[in-house]
Amino acid sequence: xxxxGNSIIIMLLLACSLDVLAxxxxxxPGPEGGRKNPLKADKNVIENGRIFFMNTCKAxxxxxGLGNGVIKAADMTTAKFQSQTDGELFYKxxxxxxxxxxxxxxNSNDLWQVIIFIRTLAGGAKxxxxxxxxxxxxxxxxxxxxxxxxxxxFMDEAGxxxxxxxxxxxxxxxxxxGLLPVGSKYTNDKGYVRLDFPSGIxxxxxxxxxxVAKLEDAEYxxxxxxxxxxxxxxxxxLKKAERTLWATNKLAPVWLILSFTLTLLVIFGVIIYVLLQxxxxxxxxxxx
Amino acid sequence: xxxxNDKGKGSxxxxxxxxxxxxxxxxxxxxxxxxxxxxxxxxxxxxxxxTGDGKIAEVNASELNMISPGEVxxxxxxxxxxxxxxxxxVMVIDLxxxxxxxxxxxxxxxxxxxxPYQHHINTLQMQDSADSAPYYMPKPCFHxxxxxxxxxxxxDATFKRQDGIVLIDNxxxxxxxxxxxxxxxxxxMFQWFEPEMTEEQKNRPYNIELNVPQKRGTVTKCLFSxxxxxxxxxxxxxxxxxxxVYYFGDKNEDAVTNGTTGxxxxxxxxxxxxxxxxxxxxxxxxxxxxxxxxxxxxxxFKPVEDSLGEKI
Numbered sequence: 001x002x003x004x005g006n007s008i009i010i011m012l013l014l015a016c017s018l019d020v021l022a023x024x025x026x027x028x029p030g031p032e033g034g035r036k037n038p039l040k041a042d043k044n045v046i047e048n049g050r051i052f053f054m055n056t057c058k059a060x061x062x063x064x065g066l067g068n069g070v071i072k073a074a075d076m077t078t079a080k081f082q083s084q085t086d087g088e089l090f091y092k093x094x095x096x097x098x099x100x101x102x103x104x105x106x107n108s109n110d111l112w113q114v115i116i117f118i119r120t121l122a123g124g125a126k127x128x129x130x131x132x133x134x135x136x137x138x139x140x141x142x143x144x145x146x147x148x149x150x151x152x153x154f155m156d157e158a159g160x161x162x163x164x165x166x167x168x169x170x171x172x173x174x175x176x177x178g179l180l181p182v183g184s185k186y187t188n189d190k191g192y193v194r195l196d197f198p199s200g201i202x203x204x205x206x207x208x209x210x211x212v213a214k215l216e217d218a219e220y221x222x223x224x225x226x227x228x229x230x231x232x233x234x235x236x237x238l239k240k241a242e243r244t245l246w247a248t249n250k251l252a253p254v255w256l257i258l259s260f261t262l263t264l265l266v267i268f269g270v271i272i273y274v275l276l277q278x279x280x281x282x283x284x285x286x287x288x
Numbered sequence: 289x290x291x292x293n294d295k296g297k298g299s300x301x302x303x304x305x306x307x308x309x310x311x312x313x314x315x316x317x318x319x320x321x322x323x324x325x326x327x328x329x330x331x332x333x334x335x336x337x338x339t340g341d342g343k344i345a346e347v348n349a350s351e352l353n354m355i356s357p358g359e360v361x362x363x364x365x366x367x368x369x370x371x372x373x374x375x376x377x378v379m380v381i382d383l384x385x386x387x388x389x390x391x392x393x394x395x396x397x398x399x400x401x402x403x404p405y406q407h408h409i410n411t412l413q414m415q416d417s418a419d420s421a422p423y424y425m426p427k428p429c430f431h432x433x434x435x436x437x438x439x440x441x442x443x444d445a446t447f448k449r450q451d452g453i454v455l456i457d458n459x460x461x462x463x464x465x466x467x468x469x470x471x472x473x474x475x476x477m478f479q480w481f482e483p484e485m486t487e488e489q490k491n492r493p494y495n496i497e498l499n500v501p502q503k504r505g506t507v508t509k510c511l512f513s514x515x516x517x518x519x520x521x522x523x524x525x526x527x528x529x530x531x532x533v534y535y536f537g538d539k540n541e542d543a544v545t546n547g548t549t550g551x552x553x554x555x556x557x558x559x560x561x562x563x564x565x566x567x568x569x570x571x572x573x574x575x576x577x578x579x580x581x582x583x584x585x586x587x588x589f590k591p592v593e594d595s596l597g598e599k600i
Binding site for chain 1: 369387434438444447531539548587
């Protein structure tokens, strides 16, 4: 009993020490915490930071940085988290602790960019009321150039179409498991965006492609426009099953079927021939 | 889904129901996933069934064609042999991103009902020589275009489909293990022991695209999650990776999609820009799983230690 009691105390102590370890403040050496972010926040930096975040941090920290990914991670939206300096965040990202890996091997420019993006997560996912916008595609199939034009506009109170300037439109091609980006452009002052479609994209058997255009802007609701165009290369992979050595019986190579049948015929032929000869000898014996 | 409300078109509706009920009735008969509720109120008895895509539909009881587990299995066997027309599946594994999270293995083992010591996919700690840098390497079946395993099967149990996937029919397999010896990648494993499951689980219709229920005395291996591909989803391992290691797609379309980020890229460009390679390509097996070298690691390599602090 005594040993048992002791071991329980030890386990309790261990549990406490583990807890202490988990909540131990993560101190950053003074000079490290004082480092300044060499980059300034702009649309491009935030977008690059967002892409990096989605590729590297999202899995654990969650899409909105709430720390609700596949493992429990720090909530990036709290005031306490956001009160850290850029230098402190940079130090923690490059050093790592416990489940948080060290990202020392990454490009430091990417890390500074993601820190700027993390700042946009402050206060949690804000309910942003996005405005409505429309996206239409114009494709002239008679023209030899593979060119697609998108028009972005919104309807004003009078019911008139008003073009939207500097709105990002991304163009994609539908693939089996996702959308393959083929280019993105910003609209001009008339709300137009023109993209020269790249050649060499593989379509279906006759080269048809499902083109998807997406309005991607922080201020406006995302809108999709779809079109089927015959700008792709024909899919030549759709071959009939070939005769191969590893195929099922039905598609075995002709030489294999022939040689196998021939071997069987020869073997059984010889056996039958021998049996016939034996019968002949037997008969000859009877006559004598 | 639209066809179910379209009362004018009897034949097309029936066709739809056939495909939907196959799954629904299979589930009723097999695992009891669905409770069929007879509706006594109307003129005709209505029955609720679960369609193949997980939606609940209501059909007339008289039109309900109960399909026995045997018929479900027969359908599985037939479609499993043919594969998805016009596809050629390919996987790309980015070694620089693997941190040995082992989520792929957990998802795979759960789907294929494997014991913790059995692996269709395994993450290995690799070090090519004493001076070279160690890295982690997830290793599934490579679904070779010239598969040595298929050539040696004496009973036509293992086969390569037109979409490139190499599968095993555990109903045909006699357990000779020729294929295990023939595979240069040790991708196959043998079920030495009776898998742990209830009598009810054991009586489920066998799914050739999932190798479930597993059978003692037969061979099993990675299936590229053929059952998931049939419904247009990424394989279990690919979609459960937290580190963006896996890309998967159709080589005929020349596009692969990352299971973590959902980003789709050109397969040929990915391989060309990152010096993608296949394992033991000099054997002429033409593997369909490509590796990207462990260059520019995202995080430094952390060796796995056992309870005694020894590196494993």
